[in-house]
Amino acid sequence: MEDTYKNITAIALQELLEKEDIILIDVRTHEKYNEGHIEESINIPLEDIATYKGDIDSVHYIICQQGSRSKEAAEILIKKGYIVVNVLGGMTDWQGEKIED
Template identity: 45%
Template structure:
């Protein structure tokens, strides 16, 4: 599936686990490009957080051999990140529906605040 010519997948196609043993390269990475406050309220366990505005300066932190699943709240920011990362030679796909769809499907969430993790 593509969105405006950008490779895209539904939330259901995203692997369930992203935690890798120390010292091993990840086969797949879930890259969350939402802002810090959104991330703190709730995110997928094992996701990597780089806000969209920081992607140009920090994309080198990502494994160029990993499949990147890029996610935001609903899919707009992640679409832009995928376009950028593809131009930089990364294999990246946009996660359609973003973290809203993730939560709606009951996929796991964790947060950085005292309240239960949530997206909306």
């Protein structure tokens, strides 16, 4: 089990999403998520991430607005045994489509 997470740029994430299905967790608040999010993402706010129960063997990509909350979420999930990739620059650097709810 790794005790650290990897990083990916928002541009690299966009390229990855065009090729395959991934688990993408947006750790922003529900309000921020609803203002605009990546279609494939699921919203689990940072304050709820410690109770997340997902596929422990799958890679989990974590995104927030600029990168600080996603780093914190990544550290929490790593301690729980998850494989995690943090999206550097977050939604601020995301150039793709944003879905509004």
